[in-house]
Amino acid sequence: MDHYICRHIFFPDSKLYLHALLEGSEIYLPEVVKPPRNPELVARLEKIKIQLANEEYKQITRNVTCQDLRHGGILSDLGKEVRSVKALVITIFNFIVTVAAAFVCTYLGSQYVFTEMASRVLAALIVASVVGLAELYVMVRVMEGELGEI
Template sequence: MEGIESRQPEILFTKTIKYFVKDVLAFNDINKTTRDELEPYLFDKNEKKTIPFRLVKIIHQKLNETGNKKIYLHTIVEDSDLHLSSVIFPPRNPELEARIQKLKAQQANREYREMTKNVDRMAQDTPLNFQKDIKEVNRQLVSVFNFLVTVGGAFVFGYKATEYATGPNAFALQMMVGLVFGTVVFFADLWFLVRYGTQ
């Protein structure tokens, strides 16, 4: 950053500044270095476009030291403007640039995979995942079948037990006892399914 920090601020060189440069050069007590710096602005045929602000401050100081009337700095620069020259940055190290590009590409790939992980189902549906799904469906089918057989068995047990106890003529009592047994087993089995079937 040395080139940026060492750059001096410049302002646009105007007729007003040229007028004050002429006044300062007319003084006899001005040192040779300052005179050598200011003369090109007065006599240059190419009409310099900018002047360092350091020289403008010197002009202001010399005018107030030797002149009868106090001159303010804003009077000298009132129709001028700050000149912003383009900054030339030193070229980057090629190894550093290559490393940065590699890291950017890796980051972009990571972000792309993160965004598309739920879109590409074919990449996720491997044979292992498919087998796991089949096993899960089989386990659920077995649970439902077991549930139905257990409830049906409880109903048949209640129905037949009543028939053996009271005889074949008590159909309403048989149905009622079978339904009570079936309902009790239904809710008990349902509780076990809800409690342990989701694990």
């Protein structure tokens, strides 16, 4: 290797390539010396880790209470759910009855205006649709109000 460099120095028209210079060479890296850890800092980090773990645990378990299980548990919740389902079923039944009644009343009342059955059915469908849309509008407004109160 030294012979190659010397030849290049004394004879400048000879070509010196980097790969030839690096051939057989090694890289020596100094060892990294880690400074000793500060005991105060280590204690502080441990406190912070414990505090973060406690906060995470509280956040995970904030909706879990044992009182519900002692005071009736799942059965008390079942009553609330049955009442809400009952109210929903009554609302749907009321919607169906209202739309059907609007259809029947319009069909029977339009016999004095229209003589053809197709016209009577069409008029009854239009009125039933309008009543159904109005009923849906009222139901949505009531549901929004109930959701806002929760």
